[in-house]
Amino acid sequence: METTNYTVTGMTCGHCAGSVRTEVAKLDGVTDISIDVPTGRLTVTSSAPLAAAAVLGAVEEAGYAASPA
């Protein structure tokens, strides 16, 4: 298991978190996703290491910007 943290900017509510969750969940190997809206903290757990670019791309797909934390 690999766990990586990212900081997502622009999320304001649970719907925003839901959009991010939906996109990140599409990535191969993701087993758990935790999102804290106030801080923008996104924690992704996966069965194998995930390319950060893939996670950042998924967050962008949801309409937000992210960076490794």
Place this chain on the structure above:
Amino acid sequence: METTNYTVTGMTCGHCAGSVRTEVAKLDGVTDISIDVPTGRLTVTSSAPLAAAAVLGAVEEAGYAASPA
């Protein structure tokens, strides 16, 4: 055509507005819905007068509170 304004509290983003729109659109006779997230202004146009309680109930169904404006 009847147009009525309401003030919705708690919407923070376009997803929130979308949720309110979806619920209000289910009401019989609604022909147009306009939502301004920053001010919370919800404008509902309908082919016949709508009971305010129905609109307020729809907004509540979406997870927000509203009052006639």
